[in-house]
Amino acid sequence: MAGLPGHLERIFARVLPVEASVHICRELGYSGRHIIAMQGPFSAEMNYIQLKEFQCSYMVTKDGEIQAALKKRCRLQKSGCNSSYDRQAKR
Helix, strand or coil, X not given: CCCCCCHHHHXXXXXXXXXXXXXXXXXXXXXXXXXXXXXXXXXXXXXXXXXXXXXXXXXXXXXXXXXXXXXHHHHHHXXXXXXXXXXXXXX
């Protein structure tokens, strides 16, 4: 992400609320409100509220979540957010 100008201020990571996940985020340089440690599943309304709250333009999910992400795509577009997924996400 280093090639994306201002990435530490522009990206929010929603991860599982476990030490290892938060540690990885911190190693990557993220801190404070840019680390959202929450346990799902999340309702469409909760996703919508978070996307609007953080003014998200894109949502990237890991490959294992692709089916759920695609089902939510219409609701995401309603919020003005685009969706994508990362086939390489291993953590």
